[in-house]
Amino acid sequence: MIRSISIFLLQVFILFPLWAQSEKESAIPEPAELQEKGGKPSIADPGKVYEYKEVQTPPVYPGGVQEMDKFLKEAVSCPSEVWQENVNGYVVVRVIIHEDGALSDAEIVREFREACREEALRAVEKLAESANWDPGLYMGQPVKVYYQIRIPFYCAHY
DSSP states (O other): OHHHHHHHHHHHHHHHHHHHHHHHHHTSOOOGGGBOTTSOBOOSOTTOEEOGGGSSBOOBOTTHHHHHHHHHHHHOOOOHHHHHHTOEEEEEEEEEEOTTSOEEEEEEEEOSOTTHHHHHHHHHHHHHHHOOOBOEEETTEEEEEEEEEEEEEEOOOO
16 A cells, blocks of 8 residues: 555656646747748748837947937927926837838827927937937847837926
8 A cells, every 4th residue: 555655656756747847848839920831930020010028139229228318318408388397307209110220100108298299209300310220130130119219308497
């Protein structure tokens, strides 16, 4: 009796972890959109716009985020109505960064003040004209990526 219980426990402790591991490996499916006939990964839809978190290498402004912030600080001027309110804030603009690094389709996703909308869109337009970005990469290939740009408005005069 003790021997059969020992054998049973031995089987459970040895075979169950092996079975669970094989189940775990087979439970991770290969994404269908990444499979070609040869089994090599590729981009299924080159026209797709990827979210920022989906790409392996995100798009980058030349010189990085610090250079972009410096450019925006110089490019943005505070509207007079907001200046009179004596407040600081920011507007978030969502854009698409294309395979060639060009920006398009700017839209406001977070508004600070109504008066800042046009100024934020004007600043993004100037940013787009200033330089092409390094595009986002998915599976080593440049793709379109949604990107959010935070535009600061320093309007407080303490």
